[in-house]
Amino acid sequence: MQLGMASALETLCGQSYGAKQYHMMGIHLQRSWIILSSCAVVMLPIFLFTEPLLVFIGQDPKISAVAGVISVWYIPIMFANVCSFTLQMYLQAQSKNRIIAYLAILNLSTHMFLSWLLTAKFQFGLAGVMSSMVITLWIPAFGQLMFVFCGACPLTWTGFSSQALTDLFPVVKLSLSSGVMLCLETWYSTILVLLTGYMKNPEVTLDALSICLNINGWEMMISIGLLSATGVRVANELGAGSARRAKFAILNVVTTSFSIGLVFFVFFLLFRGKLSYIFTTSEEVAAAVADLSPLLAVSILLNSVQPVLSGVAVGSGWQSVVAYVNITTYYLIGIPLGAILGYVLGYHVKGVWVGMLLGTLVQTIVLLFITIRTDWDKQVEVTRQRLNRWFIDGNREKAASSGSP
Template identity: 45%
Template sequence: MESPLLENNEDEKQLSSYVKRFGIESKKLWKLAGPTILTTVFQYSLGALTQAFAGLVDDLDLAAVSVENSVIAGFAFGVMLGMGSALETLCGQAYGAGQIRMLGVYMQRSWVILITTAILLLPLYIWSPPILKLMGQTTQISNAAGKFALWMIPQLFAYAMNFPIQKFLQAQRKVLVMLWVSAGVLVLHTFFSWLLIFKLRWGLIGAAITLNTSTWLLVILQLLYIFITKSDGAWSGFTWLAFVDLFGFVKLSLASAVMLCLEVWYLMILIVIVGHLQNPLIPVDAISICMSINGWDAMIAIGFNAAISVRVSNELGAGDFNAAKFSVLAVSITSVSIGVIAMIVVLSTKNYFPYLFTTSVEVAKETTKLAALLGVTVLLNSLQPVLSGVAIGAGWQSLVAYINVGCYYVVGLPAGIILGFVLRFGAEGIWSGMIGGIVLQTTILIVVTSMTNWKKEAEQAETRVKKWGGSIAYDQ
């Protein structure tokens, strides 16, 4: 019989080993998440800066840029980002499996699919004025935003190139390249936005020139890096293999797009629904303030989403299912801890932060009333995107798309409408119901993740890489 002292020593050793392993995994995650968070902030700031400079010149220009950015380009951005996210699964697993050459092939396949998607989205840009009028925008704003949307078509095709490039680089953990390129482009964008929009007063034309040029500059600089360095063997030139088995690639891309778009659009719908309340101006302003804070907080979640997607796909591709499983645990603990801190900050400053966005006492009071719901939302949004990142890394996009439809649009949205309009709880009721959908979705994803057979996932990753071109490339 072992003595209690020996048992305690054994427990201490196991705890010490666990803490050490957690520290190593956290370091790996932060090396990916930190630069990704900054990259996301820098690239998000391109549109925000253009919008700010346009607002300094003319109110109509501000409205045109805002509506085009949030509605037309926002819709296209969500679709293209979702379609490109299939590459996270395939590139990450191929990199983990050591089939480096396939990353370049996968990126080219994604280019083919996303450029085709961009062509299919062109009617949205060309006929945006009647679409915007149908959504309730005034004729003046719809026409101005429609003109700006036509000038922003080059950005649409830059999206088609940029998202696959970023997933290609992320899978190889080359996130610092993306960070430095984004930082450099943001500096140039700031100067030329000031020069063309504010100083020279070129208005919407200046806004279009700077935003299109900056987005394409991101693409060109990253491509130059890839073409010159060969990306450690991941890029071996253009190949006809890019057109092999496109159907399977399209299926995964569509599942990724549906999964991410359903998530991105869910809270965007909140503002639209609140706009149908009686006397909606104050609630809409308050919800908008809360969504702005939630949007900036989401930058951290997006970083961890990308990090865990890379870690899981790399480890599954390498066949190390235990490492993938531990990585999920480590990132969940880290992100929830950050979510708790964010929630505490929101709740402790609820009487003060509204005045950073408004001078209206009524709007500030309404925002303070909604702060508790904002706190719950930032906490949930610390874990939910991480679980989505796990899904992308493992290739569960189709499953999560079905879960999102059920939880968000069958449960959450109707619950919000009933609480807000039928039971007359207003904006708080609408948001509470929609939070219920997020809680249900997060709970289901926790159950799915905890019940996952990670060994089987690693075997499926190996099959996926072989099926979608790995064996072709290496049999040549």
């Protein structure tokens, strides 16, 4: 939810940067901090009272107790994400990606070391795992804050401003739309696992499905990277007033991503279950993975296009439209079809997955249709109107803060 809400900043900062309204990016960043921090505070009771809530809905008391401990540890992680996610969007809009990559490498290496030290060496168990997560997730947050505050973004960060407290409602609306859009996509794949857990022989099925989803997740990282690149590029070009360059960027990234997906599609059709031995030694699980590999290959092919089209939506500010598309295609088409194919017609996990793939296919076709049919010259005008409506004169703001007439 937090990552989705932060993606609203990708729209606002990307378009402001393209329009050379550089000082507005700092104001948008501060508005996003206010909104995401407020949401984090509202969510605090859920994390504080996870254990009694889980017991109330009938979960095992022992599991609920452990979940309650983990939830409390997640509170500082939640606030670290407020800083990290928003600053990442703010920096990406300016193509300052190198610092994000450096901090990610530092984060990963520190996390590996602390996890070994606190769990394997000192045997701190769950507390060691969670404390290492808390420490390492604050590394990119502090690192990016220092990078911005120490003058690395002189045009876009001019200090804290009271103007960030104005015009919050439109930003709240866009942030919530972005959060809902991402949550609907994330929950969709989770429901596949949930539906599979109620089938016969769920241990082998879930093992095989977990391997497939893990592989799919690895490949998905490429598409997510292209999603971010698309969102930034489209937002920059729309803000700069160039419909032609925005369309060229979309065509270029969609073609590149689809080509990568096609290579992986063929690769997984050829190797099928052989890749499962990276994760397991069980012949039964490997056979189940081989049986699911064609569906995995199709998923990878669809996921090479769908995230890029979502990136176009983020860059254009269409998050609310995509949220409605996701509800319809995922939850009114994909999941019901999967349940019918898997449980009613007896195709089990393959039926569930096929139904959900059909939902993803329909969603991809709809997003592709919207993208092709969009009048990008009109979209440039819509972007210009949005930027002008939220524009704050930087010189007048400085004069007000200094007390000049």
